[in-house]
Amino acid sequence: MGWPRGLYSALLLALTPLIWRRIRREHALTDSRHTPRELRLGRIPETPSGERMLWLHCASVGEVLAARPLIEALLERYPDHRLTLTTMTATGADRARALSASRDDGRLVHHFIPLDFPLAAARFVERLGPELALFFETELWPNLLHACCSRGVPVAVINGRLSSRAFRGYRRLRPLMREALACVDWLAAKSADDAERFARLGMAEEGIDVVGSLKFDITTDDNALEVSERLRTCLGERPVWVAGSTHEGEETVLLAAHARLRESHLAAGFKRCSEALLVLVPRHPQRFDAVAALCEQAGMPVARRSRGEWPEAETAVYLGDTMGELLTLYGAANLAFVGGSLVPIGGHNLLEPAALGVPVLTGPELANFEEVAEVLRRADALVEVVDGRALAVVLTELFADPAERRRLGEAGRAVVAANRGALERTLNGLARLLPAK
Template sequence: MAGGHPWTRRLYSAALLALAPLLWWRVWREHRAGRSRGERLGWIPASSDADRPLWLHCASVGEVQAAQPLIEALRKRYPQHRLVITTMTATGAERAVALAEAASDEAGGEVSHYFLPLDFPCAARRFVARLRPRLAIFFETELWPNLLASCARRGVPVAVVNGRLSARSFRTYRRLRRLMQEALSHVDWLGAKSRQDAERFAALGMAEDATSVTGSLKFDIALNDEAFKVSERLRTLLGGRPVWVAGSTHPGEDEALLTAHARVREIRP
């Protein structure tokens, strides 16, 4: 795909550079021991002609976990190619590294991890030039204009998988429609989680003939026999009792849950 409004990306890049001290402070916190902060500026080992990898970007630990079925499928279908996973957060890096270490003991392609560079023009160009990916896959709403433009400049096909846009994100992106239209012009294919997500991407400029509704990858996770055995044991132990499930809680939410639990016990001891 081609087109868009490159001048909006120049304004976006200028704004990023103006915010560089704040962004670098955030990056300084999101770090993993033993890793160079230079990765955030695109300084990674250069790939050779024979070692051009497949590249998958996931923002944080939740996205890495949700992308696990895709990671396993890529490893097994293309064992001859290295798979590079990039993340923004340190917790995402830990999960990606754990997957890479587990993959080393199993059949399939090699998996490695880098931190995603900040979306400064020079860092994005350097990262893509040194990584030299055969294919770039961005997970959910990770749409970085300069990285996408750098992929297009080097002829790297780009896919967005598990694409989703909440109503809130859509309202934000709609105010930046020209920038998003230019970014999406570099996406060769988008797999949206739902028809509504596909419509929101289309409203931002994504070509409808390059969009498919694929559903959520989270439902493609293959559970092993041990997971089923554990669930059966839990079901037996719990019997018919009601159960609270609190997933991905944040500070303050555990306390609210326990308070609600105490009130329910007054009614149903």
């Protein structure tokens, strides 16, 4: 073991009590019959002899959703293989299990990724026995990568993303990252900037291709769209906007903007803005109750989707406190604000509402989606605001201008359509590591 990975592993062991505390909190969100220790130490059933396995790792919900087209394409292109999808978070696990349950062939299975302890990583890879390992975006775990490398498992980083902020952090660990990236056979970068940053960390340039973002290959579920249409019809003519994937410190600002909107004048094509409805969808389920309390403290009558409550005429906020329904809720709205962008999180997927033809609004914090934001900007398909007051003004203006809403929605949908293709380029690159049989 090289000294960077040895030092890294020793630090992980020293932090074990804190790590297990975090893991227990995560697993409290699931109904798993296994203990966190079993799940996180790589104690999975061994893949039966003769069974062919692919492995894809995604961190959480957003990555699982973005990887869905790739998951479906891998299962179609490699019909003799099963696919193990691993996640770090419990919410990501719920989404992965929902994808697995939607299939009737048993070829998609979920496991939690083991903690990156050397023995746990080695045990997991040994028992899983994948023919190909795929890590999504910035999921670079040195001991897991080494475990693959030492067992001759080809490794690819898919939809490779490295923001300037993440790069500055990784640069301090350059010896460790150089050792980890030496185990990567191919890196499919989202952009030329991402490719350059990975190369500066130590990834061999001949092993990097710029393929674009898989997020542009987003798929829309017909059943979800039908639910969106029914929901929109039931909501009537009132102005409706969604704030999706919101974070702590952001909901207070959004509720204040919503209050200003409801105090504004008539919106063209709608009843009074005083009847405007905010569909609020927090990013993390453990915060659902706290966000509901924030709405009540702000004097906003709230209906909770998880309880089957319906937003009546006097309801100001419809709390989307369910999992896996964000696209459905986006599709029922006139406007969509994408969260994680009014607080220093780095933003979330701007393309989800754009793909549905819903105008996209965002705050200034877009480090994680800067390249996507730039594509939308060039097409004049993104509305950016600096704070809550500016958001309230923009909401009022757009609800009064149906032609501009229509133009924004059509421009966003066109951007998504024009930039598809990363999926096919990714599959072609993977075929060099594991040709289709």
